[in-house]
Amino acid sequence: MNVTPGVGLVERARAIAPLLAREADEIERTRRLTPAVTGALIENGLYRALLPQSLGGTEAAPEAFMQMLEEIAKADASTAWCLGQCSVCAMIAAALDHDTAHEIFNTPPGILAWGAIAHEARAVEGGYRVTARWDFASGSRQASWLGAHVRILSADGTPRKNADGSPEVRTILFPVASATLHDVWQAIGLAGTGTDSYEVTDLFIPERYTAFRDVPQALREPGPLYRLGTGSAFSLGFAAVSLGVARATLDAAIALARAKHQSLAASAMRDNQAVQGLIGRTEGDFRAARAYLYATANAMWRDLSATGEFSSAHRTSVRLASTWTIHQAARVVDTAYHMAGATAVFRSNPFERRFRDMHAIAQQLQARDTHFEDVGRMILAGADP
Structure with a gap:
């Protein structure tokens, strides 16, 4: 490198x-x-x-x-x-x-991808056997290894349980050559992600290629980053992606307004007070969302670095800020798209693809409205989110 x-x-x-x-x-x-x-x-x-x-x-x-x-x-x-x-x-x-x-x-390319949690693996001598198909493996077409989060069955087929009675879930890892990839990602947005499905049949996974994901007691690295966990890291990362899309779309609308003279209008877009006000308000919305997301992430990181603990309050705060930011980013993109008028519908201009990409992001797990319900339930129960 x-x-x-x-x-x-x-x-x-x-x-x-x-x-x-x-x-x-x-x-x-x-x-x-x-x-x-x-x-x-x-x-x-x-x-x-x-x-x-x-x-x-x-x-x-x-x-x-x-x-x-x-x-x-x-x-x-x-x-x-x-x-x-x-x-x-x-x-x-x-x-x-x-x-x-x-x-x-550290074996090139050294890229791992995985999809959503699903299915089961049966414990056998030295590891596990699994036959299953998983979906939503973004980045799998560049990966050298794939992973999957599976519930574990004992050799006799009974579900294994954790100490608290919850199902035991492990992440299993295997070379991409061990799986069959299915080309299913025909989507309106994020079209280039290759978020395809993958399947294995009677695949043996040695014990050392399995791990407990997001379990602090299983960590072998001392850094605070790994106590954050992958769920919250996904939330922060994908919210940041939405900000990047929103920033680029709004910038394109600003550039258009500086140069465009609308049909039948007496003046250029840049001199139109309605356009000026809309850009000002939308810029404020974007900056507020970005500031909130980063303030939440940085407050969490300061506490996590100092204490080594990722509190439930910070987990909730990260989820709330990430979800809200994605929704706000979608509003910014919608405003910029509509501001561009007919110009926005042409593939040759920098609006149409970003519009579709943003709305694909807003349909993902990290943007679900149920996250707001979870936070509201905590607030009404008297908890500090």
Whole structure:
């Protein structure tokens, strides 16, 4: 990896943004990140943002990780989404023994992807056997390894339980060559993410290629980052992607308003008071959402770094800020899209794809309205979210 010493994640992301912008049409057309884009992400160490330093990763604080994704998303949302997904997946390295983690993440390309929790694996001598199919594996087309979160069955088929009575869930890891990938991602937005399905049949998973995800007691790395857990890291990362998309869309609307003379209008858009007011209010909405997200992330990180504990209050705060930010980013994109008028519907202009990408983001788990219900329930019960 050829990375200039002293150059940070955000600077490296910003430096490759022109390449991503040039490749965006091909990413959309092929529904995959192009080799040039994947190569640039690898060469600049961006997939290793959250990998432990003991394995040669950056082990970045959340703020740097989020800013990196913002910069990438301004150029191409699909690239940012894949990068965010695979970067967070790499956090599982903190729960693996060093040799296993080194094999997975330091054998090029060293990229891991996984989908949603589903299905079961049966315990056998030395490991587990599994036959299953999983969905929503963003970034799987660039990955060298795949993972899956599965409930564990004992050898006799009975579900294994944790001490608190909950089902035992492990993350299993296997080379991408062990699976069959199904090309199913025909979506209105984030088209280039290759968020496909993958399947294995009677696959044996040795014990050392399994881990307890987001269980502090299972961690082998001391850094506070890994106590944050992948769920909250996904929330912060994907909210940052939404900010990048919103910033780029609003910037495009501002550039258009500076130059465009609307049909039948007496003056240029930039001189229209209604347009001026709309841009001012929308800029305020964007800045408020971004400030809230980063303030929440930084407050959480200060406490986590000082205490080593990721409190339930901070977990709730992160979820609330991330969900609200995605919704606000969608409003910013909608406003910019409508402001652009007929110009926005042409694929040659910088609105249509970002509109679709933003609304695909807003349909994901991290943006569900039920998160607001969870927070409201806590508030009404007297808890401090």
